Amino acid sequence: MGRITLDKVQKKFGEAEVIPPLDLTIEDGEFVVFVGPSGCGKSTLLRLIAGLEDVTNGEIRIDGNPATNLPPAKRGLAMVFQSYALYPHMSVRKNIAFPMKMAGMDQAEQDRRITKAAEALNLTDYLDRRPGQLSGGQRQRVAIGRAIVREPAAFLFDEPLSNLDAALRVGMRMEISELHAKLQTTMVYVTHDQVEAMTMADKIVVLRAGHIEQVGSPLELYHSPRNTFVASFIGSPKMNLLTGDIARSHDATTIGIRPEHLDVVERDGTFVGRVGVSEHLGSDTFFHVHIPQMEEPMTVRAGGEVGLRHGDTIHLHPQADKIHRFDAQGLRVA
């Protein structure tokens, strides 16, 4: 079981309020991702749940039991850190065994779980090595192994993939998702990378300056962002946000059109502009289009084979039902 409830949880460092009072429920078995730009308080929020920081006001409950003042060791949660935080003086085996040793588990059960975790994480051949002799990906797997053997109520991940190279990151992302599918244990995952959030989460919590901007499934956030911040933060490349006459003609202060919802047409486009930088990815091409009456270039996703060059004129037509409208406060207009 691992249902985590935050009730008006607030965190201040001295006078500075990092997290204003905030409510959030994480259901048992859910994969929840906290995402937001750096300094938005997502890591602090995770550390509050872990018990590594003290809550200034409010209450945290784990499976209905008050946990606000419990030390981290008593909360039954496991954490994977960005720096892996392995014990450098212990072998991989001892690293993985450490939480079980602290729990006073008998040796036979410890060995059984170590073997099982090592098999699942491809670490069997490395059990007698020290962390210093492992690659980054292997170290992260040891950290995950150390977390799973104690069968925690929930896993907490603090940007676990940031120190890995791009190829490895994709692989580890899949492994963590697989792990979640297999264990069905609650996972709370912090990242600044919206791609990680979109690909892994059941539920995304978008944070800005300690405030929750929106909570929802990846597709909910993609299809109906609650405000312009979420709209531009979720989705890659970023949504085009347009103001002025074009927005007024849609009864809004700002309208948003995602690059993939702009069609390149032969003539009579809603927007006519000049092609700037093109990014060819093979499957797709992203054009940055300069439109005379707009300050910022618009991003357009076109097929891989569209033969337009730098300086060519381009006609664009937005898909009418995919236009997002926002009012003067930046909030979504239904």
Added chain:
Amino acid sequence: MARAITTQKKIMWTVLSWGIGLLIFFPIMWTFLTSFKTEATAISDPPVWFFFDWTLENYAAVLERSNYPLALTNSIVIALGSTLLGILIAVPAAWAMAFVPGKRTKDVLLWMLSTKMLPAVGVLYPLVLIAKYFDIMDSRILLVMILMLINLPIIVWMLYTYFREIPGEILEAARMDGANLKNEIIYVLTPMALPGIASTILLNIILAWNEAFWTIILTTVNAAPLTKFIASFSAPEGLFYAKLSAASIMAIAPILIMGWFSQKQLVRGLTFGAVK
């Protein structure tokens, strides 16, 4: 050209280093040589260097006249005891200062160090009175306590600088893994800080071994360590240079040999963790 200058400089530095090294080593070497001379040769003018009748009579005399094994035992007990007791107190103190610092942690550290600047004589009377009150004058336990207190600021400072090099996330990981404070210190912090703790222990054993003010004043016979043992040879019947030298060599030999074997650790200890 550039190369020639470098070589010249190298030679210059080498000569200079050896010169300073020999200068510092000279008193120890002279004491060593004198300890094998007769009392007459020891004070002969001009001094005799190497070519004299080497004799062990001074060592025999020293061993006969005083209780060297007792003094050696006392020195070992006092140096090790005060250092280990100090470590036991300083590890939690340095842990608190390094990982949960408060607003005034730096001030506390500096204040602790400032006590090292207090002239020892200044607290002589109070300490003697306290020792008398508890009837522990001339006892090992008294010296263990006093030397521990004297060196505690240095032990805390050294451990503090070593602990600061340990990433806090690893200790947080231990906390998440279910370790309470005691287990966190025993299983994670201490093993990771072991090289630093070893340097601290070594340096403090040497400091305690060489401490000559309190050890001489607060002991008479029972707890007298090697410092008192040396001092006793410069006393009543006038100076006997050769015997004094023999006593000195016997007193410093153990610590000299220990220092020789642990040079690397010591250098790290003396730089207070500043150099990795």
